[in-house]
Amino acid sequence: MLDVCLLGTGGMMPLPYRWLTSLMLRYNGKSILIDCGEGTQIAMKEKGWSPKPIDIICFTHYHADHISGLPGMLLTMGNAERTEPLLLIGPKGLTKVVSALRVIAPELPFSIKCMELTEAFQEISFDGFHLEAFKVNHNVVCYGYSMIVERVGRFQTEKALELQIDKRYWNRLQKGEVIELEDRTLYPEMVLGEKRKGLKVTYTTDTRPTDGIAEHAAGADLFICEGMYGEPDKLSKAKEYKHMTFYEAADLAKRAQVSELWLTHYSPSLPKPEEYMGEVRKIFPAAVAAKDGRTVELLFED
C-alpha cells in the first residue's frame, strides 16, 4: 500500500556506491520525495522508479547534500514532458533557494509551487494522507517529516441497515464522504467503526536527538533516522556538527516505540556501518543499517 524506498544513505557528499540520503514514498498514485541531493535522480533510475510522476518534494534544509540534485531532477521531469504542477515544501527561504538554483533550469513545461514552513510544527493534508513537518535541531533551520496514511473504521453493515441507509451510499460513506440528502445528512461516522491503525513513516536527518523527534515519530511503522557516526568515540563530533551517533538514533527509536529503525546519512568516513549494529541492537533490536535502495511495502494490519 505504502511503498518506501530509501534511495541513498550518504551524508555530506555523494560517493561511488553510496548515494546521498533521499526518501521516496508512493501511496495511492501519489509520489513524494524527501530531499534531493546530487545524484538522487540517478539513484531513482537505478531502482527503476521514475522522477516524472513525483507530486511533492520536501526538503529538510538547504545544505547542498539535500538539495543539489534539484535542478537536474526538474529538467529530467521536464524532458519526460511532465505538465502536472509540482509542490515543493521546505523551511523558510525555499522560494529564494529554488529561484537561485533554477538559473540552470529556467524553462520547464510544468509549474512549481513553493510552500514554506513557518511554524515549529505543521500538518499538510492531501487526499488520503497527511504530512507532518516538525523542527529539529541542526546548525541551520531543519525539519523532520512524517507521512501518515489514515485508515477509517470498518464498515458496519448492521448499522447501515438499522439506519435504513440506501446501499448505493455505502461505498461513498466508507471512503469518508459526507452525503447531503433531501431529508437528512449522512456522515461516515454513522456507519464506520472506530478508526483503525493507519501507516506512518517518519524521516529525520541532520539533527541532534530531541524530545520532539521522539514525540513526532511515536508509534511509526518505520523511523528513518540519521546516524552520522557509528564509532562510539565520535559523540563529541556528533554534538559539534549537530548530528547523531547510531546509539542516539536507537535511543530515539526506543523512546518513540517505533516498529523499525533504518539508519542513514552516514559520514563518508564510515565505510561499513553494519559493523556497529551489534551494540545498536542492544538499545533497539529492530534497527537496520540501511543500504542504498532499501525498500519496503508497508501494509495495513489485517
Add this chain to the structure above:
Amino acid sequence: MLDVCLLGTGGMMPLPYRWLTSLMLRYNGKSILIDCGEGTQIAMKEKGWSPKPIDIICFTHYHADHISGLPGMLLTMGNAERTEPLLLIGPKGLTKVVSALRVIAPELPFSIKCMELTEAFQEISFDGFHLEAFKVNHNVVCYGYSMIVERVGRFQTEKALELQIDKRYWNRLQKGEVIELEDRTLYPEMVLGEKRKGLKVTYTTDTRPTDGIAEHAAGADLFICEGMYGEPDKLSKAKEYKHMTFYEAADLAKRAQVSELWLTHYSPSLPKPEEYMGEVRKIFPAAVAAKDGRTVELLFED
C-alpha cells in the same frame, strides 16, 4: 606527461552507469576540469582522482548537464580543506551563474576567481601550457577548449660551448628562462633548436559542426567531440537541437587531421554507441566510442 580522463560520456541527464560528459586533464602538477555536471565528483572519485587539487574549471556553457555538479564539487573541495584559489572560466554570465548556484555552497575556505570569455577566440596562458577557448554553435553561447602544452627545442651543447655560456646556466636556459648577466643577456633561443611538437587536446560538446572547430582542433593528439546521435536518421534531430551525429564528428576529425577522436555526450536514448562505429571508422579510422573513465597518458614524441 599529460594525463587525460574523460570522466563521463553522457548528455542531457546522468544515467546509472553513464556519468555526464566531463574531462579532467593533469599536467605538471596542474589539474584542469572541463564541465562539471551532476555526479562529476563521484565519477572522479570512482577513477581514484581527487577534486581537491583542481586549479581551473572551464565551462562550455551553462546548461545544467555541464554545471549542475559545481556546488557539490566546491563543497567537497572545501571539506578537503583546500585553501588554494580556484579559477573558473566560461562564457559571459559566469559570475552570475556561479553566485546563484552558491546559494547552497556559500562558505568555502578558498577564493574563486571567475574569468568570463568575451571574444570568439581567446588564449589563456599558464605556466608551461595554454588554453584556447573558441566559440562553437549551440542554442546558447558555447565554447570549445584546447589545452596545448608547448615544447621548447632541444638543447644544443655545441652552441652553448661556442657562445661560451657557463654550464650553470644551461638548465635555466633549457627551461626557457632569460638570464641577465653583468656583461650580456642570455636568451633560450641562443642554445635551443627549433620548437618541438608539443601536446594538444581539443574538447567540444553541444555544438553543430563548424569550420572553426576543424581549425581549432587542427593537428590535435586527441580530439574529444560530442556525438549525440549514432543513428544516421537522427541528422535532422541533431540539426534541430544543435548537436552532432557521430558521422559529423568523424568528418570534423578528418578535416582537422587529429591523431585520435573520442566520441562523447551520447543521448540517453543511445545505449550502445559502439554499434555505429563501423560506419564512423569509414570516415575517420582512429575514432573511438569513448566510455566513462577512458584515460590516456599523452607523451612527447621521442
